[in-house]
Amino acid sequence: MIPFVNLIGQRNAYKPELEQAERAVFDSGCFIGGPAVSQLEANLAKFCGIGHAIACGSGTEALTVSLMALGIAPGDEVIVPDFTFVAPAECVAALGGIPKFADIDAETLQISPKSVESLVGPATRGIIAVDLFGQCAPYKELREIANRHGLWILEDSAQAFGASVAQSPHLEPRRACTFGDIAITSFYPSKPLGCYGDGGAIFTDDAELARKVRQIANHGSSEHYLHEIVGVNSRLDAIQAAVLNVKLTHFEEELCKRRENAAKYDAFFANVEGIQPQRIAKGNTSTYAQYTLLVDDRNAFIEKLKKAEIPYCIHYPMALHCQPCFGELSHAASATDNLNGANATATLNCASENATLNCATGNATLNCAEVASTKAISLPVCAFTDVDTIIEKLRNVL
Numbered sequence: 342m343i344p345f346v347n348l349i350g351q352r353n354a355y356k357p358e359l360e361q362a363e364r365a366v367f368d369s370g371c372f373i374g375g376p377a378v379s380q381l382e383a384n385l386a387k388f389c390g391i392g393h394a395i396a397c398g399s400g401t402e403a404l405t406v407s408l409m410a411l412g413i414a415p416g417d418e419v420i421v422p423d424f425t426f427v428a429p430a431e432c433v434a435a436l437g438g439i440p441k442f443a444d445i446d447a448e449t450l451q452i453s454p455k456s457v458e459s460l461v462g463p464a465t466r467g468i469i470a471v472d473l474f475g476q477c478a479p480y481k482e483l484r485e486i487a488n489r490h491g492l493w494i495l496e497d498s499a500q501a502f503g504a505s506v507a508q509s510p511h512l513e514p515r516r517a518c519t520f521g522d523i524a525i526t527s528f529y530p531s532k533p534l535g536c537y538g539d540g541g542a543i544f545t546d547d548a549e550l551a552r553k554v555r556q557i558a559n560h561g562s563s564e565h566y567l568h569e570i571v572g573v574n575s576r577l578d579a580i581q582a583a584v585l586n587v588k589l590t591h592f593e594e595e596l597c598k599r600r601e602n603a604a605k606y607d608a609f610f611a612n613v614e615g616i617q618p619q620r621i622a623k624g625n626t627s628t629y630a631q632y633t634l635l636v637d638d639r640n641a642f643i644e645k646l647k648k649a650e651i652p653y654c655i656h657y658p659m660a661l662h663c664q665p666c667f668g669e670l671s672h673a674a675s676a677t678d679n680l681n682g683a684n685a686t687a688t689l690n691c692a693s694e695n696a697t698l699n700c701a702t703g704n705a706t707l708n709c710a711e712v713a714s715t716k717a718i719s720l721p722v723c724a725f726t727d728v729d730t731i732i733e734k735l736r737n738v739l
């Protein structure tokens with residue numbers, strides 16, 4: 342069976358370099374932080390073109406530490422996308438904040454600035470924008486809204502480290518992780534840049550925010566055993582940094598391969614009815630964390646994939662406001678809708694709070710996030726995936 346992400350193929354390709362770097366860490370006696378981690382932080386900051394990169398324990402911890410550094414307090418509202426991994430909304434809620442779920446664009450699947458604007462209220466403190474599936478969120482519009490209302494932007498680039506957005510013609514494209522007041526990424530093994538366990542990083546150009554992040558991630562301490570504020574423990578292992586330093590030297594090449602693979606799928610699906618690839622917004626390059634399609638009859642498509650033995654993932658089967666853990670949070674106060682989000686079998690009854698945000702292409706009672714949750718399906722696209730073979734298999738079943 343073809344793996345969804347070919348981590349074994351990748352390890353085999355870089356094995357001598359990886360083994361050398363791994364052995365050096367094991368022999369050094371320095372297992373948490375240290376020179377490998379400092380080197381990684383410098384490499385990450387240089388890669389993105391940003392002042393500060395701070396390694397930490399995971400993408401989720403990076404979100405938590407960032408929110409703490411931004412000063413989130415109980416009752417603060419934070420606008421998050423309705424269609425993404427749970428972590429952004431989860432971290433807001435875990436710190437006592439209230440996630441407000443913004444709808445997405447029906448084609449790019451990125452957070453909708455119009456929906457964000459409609460959710461801004463007196464308790465709104467910031468926006469968490471997710472660079473979904475590997476392309477950057479619409480930061481130009483989001484920044485405009487943030488500036489107008491005095492909000493911060495936290496960029497969740499867990500899936501998009503390495504993505505870029507074209508600037509004016511005489512400027513270099515701008516990298517993901519530089520658009521938020523603070524940004525995060527994840528090194529979970531299956532992410533575009535992954536390690537061999539949990540890992541993450543936080544990015545900012547603001548020296549004071551960077552100092553706070555380091556302090557919070559180190560038990561609220563800048564000086565040994567002096568704890569000025571309540572913090573957490575979020576550190577990166579040296580072994581993970583060593584692996585990432587090796588993988589980073591091959592990363593640009595891998596991104597090219599991912600884009601080549603995605604272009605092959607694009608060409609193939611252009612002639613298949615009822616199937617639309619996620620649209621990549623003009624000027625954006627995607628990391629293709631996965632290659633995501635919107636399929637009108639997803640169940641029938643899944644049967645064909647099974648027959649052809651092609652692996653797939655469903656990112657994400659439910660809009661976040663429909664998740665049982667957020668049912669009460671986001672909808673207890675709403676008397677006018679017939680919401681049933683707490684019931685996992687009733688995904689489709691979880692109607693949009695705001696009728697004007699309904700997805701033009703979908704059922705009138707569903708928002709775009711809900712429509713996407715019924716249509717989205719992802720195929721393997723990593724640099725070590727043989728997409729030609731997958732397309733041959735698809736040709737035989739479609």
Ligand SMILES: *Cc1c(COP(=O)(O)O)cnc(C)c1O
Nearest residue numbers: 399400401426428499527528529
């Ligand atoms: C993977 C992911 C995270 C969490 O990262 P971990 O390292 O697994 O904690 C957060 N946000 C998004 C959008 C993700 O895809």
